[in-house]
Amino acid sequence: QFDKVEIVQIVHPDRSYEVLEEMVAHVEKLIQSLGLHYRILRLCGGDMGFASALTYDFEVYSAAQERWLEVSSVSNFESYQTNRMKLRFKDAGGKTQLAHSLNGSSLALPRILACLLENYQDENGIKLPQPLQGYFGGEMI
Numbered sequence: 619q620f621d622k623v624e625i626v627q628i629v630h631p632d633r634s635y636e637v638l639e640e641m642v643a644h645v646e647k648l649i650q651s652l653g654l655h656y657r658i659l660r661l662c663g664g665d666m667g668f669a670s671a672l673t674y675d676f677e678v679y680s681a682a683q684e685r686w687l688e689v690s691s692v693s694n695f696e697s698y699q700t701n702r703m704k705l706r707f708k709d710a711g712g713k714t715q716l717a718h719s720l721n722g723s724s725l726a727l728p729r730i731l732a733c734l735l736e737n738y739q740d741e742n743g744i745k746l747p748q749p750l751q752g753y754f755g756g757e758m759i
Contacts, residue, residue, distance in 0.1 A: 634718035692722035
């Protein structure tokens with residue numbers, strides 16, 4: 619269990635894979651802005667949850683643990699969740715359709731923090747990546 623920021627979108631079925639790629643790009647931009655070494659894995663069917671149609675995992679390298687740590691996962695559930703919620707819409711022709719749902723953990727905060735400490739700590743403190751400097755009043759803590 620860990621603290622994380624969740625991202626969710628409910629979309630027209632015709633757009634769900636386009637929106638999935640947008641969500642993946644959003645998470646990737648966040649990780650890139652922190653200057654961490656990362657990789658993106660497109661999971662095979664055996665590694666995904668049974669409800670997911672497609673899942674991408676993001677992993678950041680932990681030098682201290684000498685392994686990759688999952689920090690985000692973004693999935694397209696197509697109509698699996700919306701069917702159970704009975705979440706429908708009428709298209710332009712008046713036909714009722716199920717919406718598609720996409721979910722993701724944007725960043726697993728404790729793992730990101732650990733990797734930031736590993737990568738940016740020196741004898742003077744911790745040099746913060748630029749996007750975090752405004753929240754801490756400078757570039758070093």
